[in-house]
Amino acid sequence: MLHFPRWQVAIILFVVIAGFLSVIPNFFSREQVQSWPAFLPNKQMVLGLDLQGGAYLLYEVDRQDYVQKRLKTLVSDVRKALLQEPRIGYTGLAVQGETVQLRIRDLDKLDEVKKRLQPMRNALVSSLLGGGTVYEFDLTVGDDGLTRFTYSPTGMQQRVRGIVSQAIEVINRRINQLGTTEPSIQRQGDDRILVEAPGLGDPARLKALVGQTAQLTFHLVRKIVDPKQPAAPEAGTVIFPSKNPNDPSYEVEEQPLMTGEDLTDAQAAFHQQTNEPVVNFRLSTGGAQKFGDVTTKNVDRLFAIVLDNQVIEAPRIREPILGGSGEISGNFTVQSANDLAILLRAGSLPAKLTIVEERTIGPSLGRDSIRAGVIASIVATVAIAAFMIICYGILGVFAVLALIANNFLMLGILTLLGATLTLPGIAGIVLTMGMAVDANVLIYERMREEAHAGRSTIAALDTGFRRAFGTIIDSHLTALIAAVALFWLGSGPIRGFAVTLAIGIISTLFTAYLVTRLIVSTWVHYARPKVVPL
Amino acid sequence: MPLRPLRLIPDNTRLPFMKWARIRTPISLVLIVVSFALFFTVGVNAGIDFKGGTVIEVHSHSATADVGAIRSKVNGLGLGDVQVQNIGSAADVLIRVALQPGGEQAQQAVVEKIHAALGASDYDFPSVEVVGPRVSGELAQTGTLAVLFTIAGIMAYIWFRFEWQFGVAAVATLIHDAILTMGFFALTQIDFNLSSIAAILTIIGYSLNDTVVIFDRIREVLRKYKQMPVRDIIDLATNQTLARTIMTSLTLEIALLALFLFGGPVIRSFTAAMIWGIFVATASSIFIGGPILIYFNIRPKAVAAAAEPKNAVKA
Numbered sequence: 001m002l003h004f005p006r007w008q009v010a011i012i013l014f015v016v017i018a019g020f021l022s023v024i025p026n027f028f029s030r031e032q033v034q035s036w037p038a039f040l041p042n043k044q045m046v047l048g049l050d051l052q053g054g055a056y057l058l059y060e061v062d063r064q065d066y067v068q069k070r071l072k073t074l075v076s077d078v079r080k081a082l083l084q085e086p087r088i089g090y091t092g093l094a095v096q097g098e099t100v101q102l103r104i105r106d107l108d109k110l111d112e113v114k115k116r117l118q119p120m121r122n123a124l125v126s127s128l129l130g131g132g133t134v135y136e137f138d139l140t141v142g143d144d145g146l147t148r149f150t151y152s153p154t155g156m157q158q159r160v161r162g163i164v165s166q167a168i169e170v171i172n173r174r175i176n177q178l179g180t181t182e183p184s185i186q187r188q189g190d191d192r193i194l195v196e197a198p199g200l201g202d203p204a205r206l207k208a209l210v211g212q213t214a215q216l217t218f219h220l221v222r223k224i225v226d227p228k229q230p231a232a233p234e235a236g237t238v239i240f241p242s243k244n245p246n247d248p249s250y251e252v253e254e255q256p257l258m259t260g261e262d263l264t265d266a267q268a269a270f271h272q273q274t275n276e277p278v279v280n281f282r283l284s285t286g287g288a289q290k291f292g293d294v295t296t297k298n299v300d301r302l303f304a305i306v307l308d309n310q311v312i313e314a315p316r317i318r319e320p321i322l323g324g325s326g327e328i329s330g331n332f333t334v335q336s337a338n339d340l341a342i343l344l345r346a347g348s349l350p351a352k353l354t355i356v357e358e359r360t361i362g363p364s365l366g367r368d369s370i371r372a373g374v375i376a377s378i379v380a381t382v383a384i385a386a387f388m389i390i391c392y393g394i395l396g397v398f399a400v401l402a403l404i405a406n407n408f409l410m411l412g413i414l415t416l417l418g419a420t421l422t423l424p425g426i427a428g429i430v431l432t433m434g435m436a437v438d439a440n441v442l443i444y445e446r447m448r449e450e451a452h453a454g455r456s457t458i459a460a461l462d463t464g465f466r467r468a469f470g471t472i473i474d475s476h477l478t479a480l481i482a483a484v485a486l487f488w489l490g491s492g493p494i495r496g497f498a499v500t501l502a503i504g505i506i507s508t509l510f511t512a513y514l515v516t517r518l519i520v521s522t523w524v525h526y527a528r529p530k531v532v533p534l
Numbered sequence: 535m536p537l538r539p540l541r542l543i544p545d546n547t548r549l550p551f552m553k554w555a556r557i558r559t560p561i562s563l564v565l566i567v568v569s570f571a572l573f574f575t576v577g578v579n580a581g582i583d584f585k586g587g588t589v590i591e592v593h594s595h596s597a598t599a600d601v602g603a604i605r606s607k608v609n610g611l612g613l614g615d616v617q618v619q620n621i622g623s624a625a626d627v628l629i630r631v632a633l634q635p636g637g638e639q640a641q642q643a644v645v646e647k648i649h650a651a652l653g654a655s656d657y658d659f660p661s662v663e664v665v666g667p668r669v670s671g672e673l674a675q676t677g678t679l680a681v682l683f684t685i686a687g688i689m690a691y692i693w694f695r696f697e698w699q700f701g702v703a704a705v706a707t708l709i710h711d712a713i714l715t716m717g718f719f720a721l722t723q724i725d726f727n728l729s730s731i732a733a734i735l736t737i738i739g740y741s742l743n744d745t746v747v748i749f750d751r752i753r754e755v756l757r758k759y760k761q762m763p764v765r766d767i768i769d770l771a772t773n774q775t776l777a778r779t780i781m782t783s784l785t786l787e788i789a790l791l792a793l794f795l796f797g798g799p800v801i802r803s804f805t806a807a808m809i810w811g812i813f814v815a816t817a818s819s820i821f822i823g824g825p826i827l828i829y830f831n832i833r834p835k836a837v838a839a840a841a842e843p844k845n846a847v848k849a
Contacts, residue, residue: 050800058669060638203662204649354638357669358645362660365591372798380792384785390540391781424729427801430793431736431808434786435743438778441785442747445778452545471750474695475743481687482739486732489680494732501736 002462002521012514016405019412019507026415045415047198048422048496051370053363054198055206059353061163061191066351067151070159071095074120074137074149078102081116088113090147104145114141120149124158134158160191166350168193173346174209193353203360205339211353213308214343216260219252220294221302221314243310243330250304250311257294257303262287266344268337271329277337278329281344288324296320305330307340373426380430381407384437392444393533398519399440406436406504406511413503422496432504435479439512442475443468444534451532460532461524465517472513476505542784543777551772551825552765558821562710569717578719581727582663584677586633586670588644591626593658598624607651613644622799638666677731681712684735688742692749699830700749707823708741711815718810724803733804737811740786744779744819751775752824756833764833768824776820783816 004012022041025033033042049056075093078100082088089105104113122136136155141147164187171193175183183197195210222237227249233239234251241249265282283291295317304314305328312330332340384403388396410429414421447464455463483505486498523529582589592604604627605618615632629648634640641664649659665673685705692701715734719726751771759767787809794805 060668354666355642355664356638356666358642358662358664360662362658365660369798369800372796372800376793376795376797379796380789383788383792387785387788391542423798423800424732424804427793427797427804430789430797431786434782434789437785438743438782441778441781445775445781448545448777449774471747474746474750478688478691478742478746479739481691482684482735482742485680485684485687486735488683489676489728489731489735494728497729497732 002458002465002517002524004518004521009518012518015510016409016515019405019409022412022415023408026411041415043415043418045411046418046420047366047370048420048425049196049198049359049366050361050423051366051373051421052198053361053366054196055203055361056357056359057195057197057207057210057355058188058357059167059193059195059211060356061160061167062352062354063156063160063191066160066163067098067156068095069351071098071100071149074100077120078117078149081120082113084116088116090145098151100149102147104141104147107143107145110141110143110145113147114139117141117147117149122155124155124162157190163350164191164193167353170347170349171195171210174342175206177342177346178206178209192356199363205335207355207358209339209342211355212343212349213352214260214346214348215308216263216344216348217256217306218258218291219250219254219256219304219306220298221304222251222253224248224302225251240304240306240309240311243307243312247311250302250314252304252306256306258283258287258291260344260348262290263344266341268332268334268341269327271327276329277332277334278327279332279337279341279344280327281325283324283326285324288322291324291326292320292322295322369423373423377426377430380433384433388437388440392440394523395440395444395447395520395533398516398523399437399444401519402440402511402516403433403436405515406507407433409507409511410500410504413507414500417503419499419503420496421500424494425496425500428497428500428504432501432508435476435504436508436512438475439468439472439508440516442471443512443516447532448534451534457529457532458524461520465513465520469513472509476509480505541777543780547773547776548769549773549776550769551821552769552828554821555825558825562818562822565717566710566713569713569720572717572720576720576723578716578726578730579723581725582630582633582665582670583727584670584674586641586665586667588629588631588641588648588665589661589663590629590631590645590648590659591621591661592629592652593660594625594627595656595658596625599627599657601627604629604652608648611647611651613647633667633670638668641666673728677728680731681734681738684738685709688738692742692746695746696749696753697832699827699832700753703823703826703830704742704745704749706826707745707818708738708815710818710822711737711741711811714814715807715811718807722806724806727803729801729804730807733807733811736808737815740812741815741819744783744815745823747778748772748775748819748824749827752827752832764828768827772820772824779816779820783812786812 022043025041025044030044033044036042072095075095079093082090088109090102091105093102094100104110117139120137121139123133124136125133134154135152136159137149138152138155139147139149168185168187171185175185175195175197183195186194188194195206197206219240222234225231225239225248227241227245231239236254237251238254239249239251262283263281264284264287267280269278269280270276271278299317299319302314302316304311306312312328328340381403385400388399388403390396392399407429410432419425443464446468447460450463450467451457451460480502483498483502486501487495592599594600599620601618601620605616608616608618608629608631613631613634617628617630619628620626621628631644631648634644645662645664685708688708689701689705692704712734715737719730748771751774752768755762755767755771755774756764759770762770790805790809790812794802794809797805
């Protein structure tokens, strides 16, 4: 066991040195590392949100909100289809819970009804069933004329997945425009989106940018209403409150003149006369045409600019707007004008998103945690080293060398994997130091026993390594099981702990068994000890 | 070499661990009963990870934060159960708000209300954590699953590496440790959150590590001394590995103590639980893991038959 062929020595030294070298970039700033020549290691460890500060936001698609909106459009689609010539008589068309229901009066036209309503089941390409077709709705047409659209469970799941993909694209566009951070935006499960943005100083702004639906619509105003005296809106109109709670509400035509989709660009700017921040927008060709027509027909009327069901402003149409561009002013600050421009450029979210989990950590708190973690690691290393040397003498010194090699190896692997270092991760490193020593303790105690049992010095050292090995494997593998469970359980920081623990367990096997053995073998070769110094 | 190693554990200890069963069993049972009682009466102080709710850290711009003023302002918001306490320096205050009725959106409103009530001119808000009802339910579920999964995985591993008797004994030991750690959480009322589950899993892993080392030795001694009574074998193996058991636990405790003292407030509850857990795990692997093997027939049948008459005479 104490004999090493040269190639083994070479491999062990190579691994230790490689580990050492991979850690080095972490001691320099990112800019410095990037200016290094390419052959030097340049990967750095990623600090978790708890160490560098940032925001962790878990969003969920608001299914209820989406379903209600979707069913409303389904109702109007059904109405349109049945009112086509030749008309088909029906009664009681309405949303009922999660279904749309109606009763056909012309019972002899049920086949025609089926033909017209069939396309509204909305065929979706399934990503789950290997590309087959699933329908968003199930349609039943009874002989008595009772007709019902129900959400099909797979159709719903499919829709929600689609919404999440779309929403991720929109959020990506929005955050990219901020330009300052490198956020990660991931799907979680069927209906969730995880946004992790490191180092953003203002989580409130991030939340406003990510979570806002940003549905922009323009409506013609019927009349101004006093929000304190609520009245039922007339048929075909809705009432929207103003953004500023002191301003009046507006009763507007339900059918919007235009939506955010008709915009091609939006930019924050300053108003030429008042110098107040405004948002300039440009319309697509089709949008410009539509807008031109409507404004020509409705000169002198008010139209409301509505964002997420709130009226931002309701200017009067003084003359036809034919140029295909316009301006929104609504008591903006420079930042809010800027943010609205970003939202309009990036498009609206396909459904409302709700925050189900939020964790934000300020950068100063992160710095405190790093300092605490580093101090704790140094104190732990020194204390363990002292303890080992006191208890095992020269062999204790070897254990400490192996421990140091282990620390570098572990940090090196973490760096190369691009793993995220969290505060629990640092705790995992410190804990691994304790466990790394365990392997040495097992070996040394075994050596002692073998020496006491009357073996020669060399034989005792050799058997110590040999016999301890099985036990080391067993004890490390069991710890690994716990680490895997932790990883599986883990979100964010806990996962960081599991990763460091698992990597530490593996690197410990290497250093305790090979590095220590190599050191001991070299020592035996040169010092030729007469007794086992334990 | 002038270095004279220090022996913490003397050589060739002959401690009668099996004899101590008389004291050990009642102590263990009492601790388990007390842990259960605490767990079901007082309960653990479940943090927002499992209960949902909001935790906001507030940093006052003046040198000391007026906890009373903050408390009265926040209580005026009608948010139900609210705790306000100093943490770290005098300027830092932690506000905990229980889960609000009204689903996910209601939790978000809490943050806005508190920001508005305290005002950005007097206070910073370095950290905000909000966990809605759905996520907290899921976290509690995965937490439980992770613990069960670990126990099952470990049992399977031991079964594979040893005989089933060892697996049962190891699992009994680590369940004992897990229960006592839960008792610790209930007794100290430190925040029980996701990292507490991480602590329990690590303790389970360690408890097993310790037990496995002793089991390994029991198996070795069992093969070596075919005639020795199982009682003595367990005692001998435990004594032979005692130095290692104590040394390893001590180094771990040293590392943990460093984390506890210098690692900052964020991981303090985690390290506190670990310190207790490692202590329990060490004690249980010595006093429980090995000794309860006596209740199982761990000696291969042929050898057992040969040894039987001698035992019978003794009894």
